[in-house]
Amino acid sequence: DAGVIQSPRHEVTEMGQEVTLRCKPISGHNSLFWYRQTMMRGLELLIYFNNNVPIDDSGMPEDRFSAKMPNASFSTLKIQPSEPRDSAVYFCASSSPSLLDTQYFGPGTRLTVL
Amino acid sequence: DAKTTQPNSMESNEEEPVHLPCNHSTISGTDYIHWYRQLPSQGPEYVIHGLTSNVNNRMASLAIAEDRKSSTLILHRATLRDAAVYYCIRNQAGTALIFGKGTTLSVSS
Numbered sequence: 001d002a003g004v005i006q007s008p009r010h011e012v013t014e015m016g017q018e019v020t021l022r023c024k025p026i027s028g029h030n031s032l033f034w035y036r037q038t039m040m041r042g043l044e045l046l047i048y049f050n051n052n053v054p055i056d057d058s059g060m061p062e063d064r065f066s067a068k069m070p071n072a073s074f075s076t077l078k079i080q081p082s083e084p085r086d087s088a089v090y091f092c093a094s095s096s097p098s099l100l101d102t103q104y105f106g107p108g109t110r111l112t113v114l
Numbered sequence: 115d116a117k118t119t120q121p122n123s124m125e126s127n128e129e130e131p132v133h134l135p136c137n138h139s140t141i142s143g144t145d146y147i148h149w150y151r152q153l154p155s156q157g158p159e160y161v162i163h164g165l166t167s168n169v170n171n172r173m174a175s176l177a178i179a180e181d182r183k184s185s186t187l188i189l190h191r192a193t194l195r196d197a198a199v200y201y202c203i204r205n206q207a208g209t210a211l212i213f214g215k216g217t218t219l220s221v222s223s
Contacts, residue, residue, distance in 0.1 A: 045212060
């Protein structure tokens with residue numbers, strides 16, 4: 001299995017631009033999670049989906065952030081407009097109930113907003 | 115709120131055992147205890163989990179106190195590759211994992 005796939009691995013953009021991060025979960029997993037990691041705040045859960053439905057988005061910082069999961073094999077996290085404080089590493093993870101919530105993380109996307 | 119307490123950092127020598135403690139004094143009867151670790155520049159990876167009994171796998175052992183208010187992750191022989199941030203997490207099945215700050219483990223040769 002290829003594991004969780006994230007793209008791009010690195011993104012550098014200017015303040016005000018739209019940024020779209022992509023995630024392909026492990027085939028057969030029905031839960032998908034988006035996290036953000038910074039030195040100051042550590043690893044924060046932004047949103048998670050179960051069977052393509054958003055279950056908890058209380059971690060999404062503000063309306064500039066949105067996430068979608070149109071099907072079981074693809075999810076996006078969009079930031080519009082981006083700000084320098086959004087600079088972080090964004091991780092996607094997936095899990096299956098048969099594995100008792102064991103989460104498998106992707107390699108992350110390092111976002112830098114100038 | 116991570117709901118667990120871990121030391122900020124620990125040090126070990128290569129090939130020695132490492133005991134990483136975690137306090138979860140407010141744990142409920144249905145909460146599982148999970149351990150993940152994050153190697154430098156990588157995403158977190160699963161290490162082990164348990165409910166009441168001690169658990170062993172190829173990576174580590176998990177010792178859970180009888181009252182379940184604390185647990186210890188045991189690396190039997192530390193290697194340089196084990197240098198990472200180790201996260202202890204408690205959660206109920208079907209809910210999201212909430213990561214705290216974890217313990218940064220340094221391993222010296």
